[in-house]
Amino acid sequence: MLRPHTQFKLQILSLAVAASLSPSLVAEEVDDAGLQDQPSYMMNQVVVTATKTENNLATAPASMSVISSEEIQSRPHTALNDIVAEAVGVESMKTGGRAGRELISIRGMDSKYTMILVNGRKVSSSNAIIRGNDFDYASIPQDNIEQIEIIRGPMSALYGSEAMGGVINIITKVPDNEWRSSISGDYSRPTSGGDGGAEFMIGLNSGGALIDDELYMNFSINKSARDAWKPFDGDRSGVTALEERDTLSLSGGLNWLINDRQTLDFDVSYSNDEREGLIESTINHNPTDQKVKRNSIAITHGGEWDWGDSQLRYSREEVEIGEYDFGKFNRDYVTETNNAVDGSVTTEINSHRLTLGGEVRKIELDNKRDLLSTGNARIQEQALFIQDEWSLNDDWMLTYGTRVDNHEEFGTEFSPRAYLVNTVNDKLTVKGGVGKAFNAPTLLQLSEEYRLSSRKGTAWIIGNPDLKPETSTSYELAMNYQEENWMVEAAIFRNDVDDLIMRDFDNLLGIIDGREAFTYKNVDKARIDGLELGGRINLSSTLSLKADYTYIDAMDRTNNQKLTNRPQQTLSSTLDWKATNKLNTFVKASYQGKQVISHSDNVDVDGYTLVDLGVNYRHSDDLRFRAGISNLTNKSLKHEAETRGVTVDPRTWYVGFTTDF
Template sequence: MSSKIGNSVRISPVALAVVAAIANQSVAAETTEEALQLDKYVVTATQTSHELTTAPASMSVITGKALQETPVSDISDAIRHSEGIHLEQKGSNGRRGINIRGLSSAYTLVLVNGRRVDSNVSLIRGNDFDLSTIPVDHIDRIEIVRGPMSALYGSEALGGVVNIITKKGTNRFQGNASIDFSSPFGSDGGNETRNSISLRGPLVENKLFYSLSVDAQHRDAWTPYQDDPATANAQEDKLSPIEKKELYSVAGNLNWKINDQQTLDLDITHNKDERDGEFLQGSKSSITDQEIRRYTYGLTHSGQWAWGDSQLRYYREDMNFTERGASGAGKMEQTNQTVDGFVSKLLGDHLMTTGAEYRHTKLENARDFKTSGEATVSQKAVFLQDEWLINPKWSFTLGGRLDDHEYFGTHFSPRGYLVYTPTTALTIKGGVGKAFKAPSLLQLTEEYRLKSCGGSCFLRGNPDLDPEVATSYELGINYQQPGWHVGATIFRTDVDDLIQLQSSSQVVNNTRTYENVDAARIDGLELSAGVDLTRTVSLSANYTYTDARDKNTDEILHKRPRENANVRLDWQVTDAMGAFVRTHYVGEQEDSIKGKGDVDLQGYALTDVGVTYQLTKDLQLRTGITNIEDKTQDYDSDYGFSERGRTVYAGVSLSF
């Protein structure tokens, strides 16, 4: 395995890791950053730096530049067109989750600069608030790992990891201000605006740097069935398949370069996210009215020493939820505190990384914890990783993590990954890993009671639950030449002890609980390719096939499209103007519909077109239309959700 610096120098990732480990945390001189081209390198797979194509994992990267081309409400919009990704609909109010390789969003771990983001302890229904945590203009890139990463990150990384890496300040002052607007065709609402400003630069040259971003979004509820004579009753006229949203985010970073070996980062974010809408739940309408206020603080010390590298950090999330709606009015406070760190040292041809983590979560919820009003859980972990450069063509990464959970005890997650680069153009890699997902605090706590069954029963936690566990295998090949590339990956994931909510027929004393019952097998294939058709026109595409089945019955798992595909054509019309057209295809899937049983849902395609124009060196204009064919599903159809219809967008960005 090798990495390329510029066009001529080749070094191993092991050596690169010593030079540029923890790249997302440190601030180097601008000339060094340009020479190393660090944007071509990723850190999420190992917590050390690797070239994207030879990283020991299946990975994709979304750049900050790509985020500016189309309207992006949250992270799900940004990564929707990546291979292996499907946006699952979390209810009928327009909320979405990130499904990776056929595993639901509950198995996708969201990180910010490697720090876990987690509000799922408080809300178990339709929770997508974590995807709106960071202002879009504060994002430098998004790294996506497809496949299990519990060997490094523990629970929730069973399906994959989405790591949001933010911008850092340098010695050069930089700023950006953006205004974006989008509006569905017609008079049914759904208008969305986003205003943002981002500033970065030095407070003390060569010593102290800052980065600050502010983002404000407003989205009206989209009510395409208003005054529709086909609706069953007047109540449905108000239904909003996309709910109203008010979002305000502030993210800041201070980076102190203590000396040539040490840096100290202070990260502070504040996020306020309000949702309001009325949607169809079964045969009834349901009102959602929720608000989350999130405060995050992080302090990170990074060191690059003669003997190796180190990182030590503390971070804390304070979240206040207000909920009004189907589950009843209530207020919840969740606090997550984490201390973690690692050290990396080069021993011959082995880059050894070892670390530890301690997490403590406290939830205060008088509505659903009738006796004590709160619940807590603590967990700790240690991990060890060996990146072995066998020779210039072969490398092997072996690691494992031991988690100790307050409720269910210890769990070990090993992982091994082999990378072979016979030439600079060809990479063959594959591996096997075990991962787990711990039951949530609500699922584990017997005292917990939440209204369910339309208000006729309660959900109760089950302290006897075991973690869900998975074993995954993958083998991939990638070939790159100037002007074109192709890649293919096959994968299999076996999941046992899936946690499932008891069916309505199992209600006892008006109570339902959770149980370990299911086992699943997911087989899949990912294909990707790109080619420069001319000097100014390029074509790229990816395709994912997923066969997800119950291992006991061989029945197809619901709400998992068998196919997903993306095709994109880019045209650099002039030096200042660029245009694109892209199509996103969601294949057939199966679902269980009350009164109908299992139903096959037909696939559909969404096509977007867009134009960007660099009016001046610092001023960029963009416009386009998403879902140009106006493909939507009827709200009362078997889908249970509706894609937003044909929408026009426009935006302007000023750099300074």
């Protein structure tokens, strides 16, 4: 697993790999602007998320995307979902009934199957926040991000539950002996239609050596706020298409190089996220007021030994959500606490690189609002995994392994995976694999004392301790080919999902407090087939083009209907023009194909296209500016979609800057 203090070493390794693939291009780029300005569309990065060990992106045993800090700074982003939506196969989808909140979907899978990691450490509040949970995405200061690695496809074989759709690993910046700091600021505002919607963000990142070559420190702070956007008239004038939000996130760390072989890292973070809005549904308008505080710490020991590498980590995360009850005129608080110890060792034996590891996690939930008897629930999970990266010869690499998870309630779950990579030559790589993954029921779904208001307040949903995990079997075949100034990649995949957890409205449990009561059940099956295509090309020394296309055929196999809120086709194309040595401009067009919103009342959305324009200006080595317009044509969706939470952000202009010192 990547240890934070080793990231600068990976950059050096990345340069070496890139030089072996395209010497003339890399030499030119390094001469002009140094390592940081290598073209991100070339497959020359080093990644760690697919195996917890270092691999080249082109030959990593998974379909992956990488987003650099430079790409993040070239556009304004509110949270993680805005950033990763740039990657092929990744969608940031509006969630019904939560005033513009967006959740991350990978390859057509539900957002709950996307695992979020920070330096390989799980970030999750899935037991505490049950509706519209995008709070995990806003808890990481963007100015502290060095690189984001995205795995498109299940990875339960390494990471367990919640990795059934894919993994997003956020790798943070690491200081060196020279103290460096940067400040970024952004401001945006809708250009027409309605009131409000203005947004700003300011961020600071600073780090360097407290003791040269021994002790390093880094800290970041981000503050952002958005006015509620109210674009409607008449009796809808108070409805917030985009809710008001106010977010503060901080993180810091100490990296101690004990000696040439051992390190000790201490990380701490805090975030405070507040949201308010008036939500429009198909039958009424509902106010919402939520506050989420998150505290986390992690202590990590890393070792490099004669026999291999090791890592041992303790982490703790506490998430408190306070939701205002407009009926009782008070605020209900729910707290989720995760304590985890995890570790791994890696060693090489002949042509095998073996990684063994495990984790023990204790989850505690304090929820007096929904857990009516005891007011709390807790569970302990433990897991072991083993992985072998077997170099069959110079051209073939087989990565295989399994993870076994043990859960107090549903027992034991195995997640085997095998992936074969063929380096046909120094330009072409072909790879593919098969794997099994799972997603565990939440603590609330498993608790009989849990009671959730449903059907617009006319029914209750009760927990079911007999629920089984949702499981999937996935298959994929992928390739990538690269020349000095262009590359293409393609993948086909299938994901068969079984035992989906759904609300069982077919079987009435009884009447509780005047409402009908139902529960959850494992019943539904789904199949998602898809195709991904991507390409990058330098059309000239100043002009470059990138394009990504995804086709998704997502079917509910229980009733043979298309899964909702999944566009069948998406296409994104960006043309970048380096007008001068200091000025870059771009135009981006993105197409969302037709999608079904609701089967019950036959609502769908036809395909539509959004256009963005932007400029990035480097005033000096230490000062950069950006400006642009998103949704240039001010595209909007029909009212039937908006009342179900599916909207498009209005035409918006933005300006921003980043300065280093």
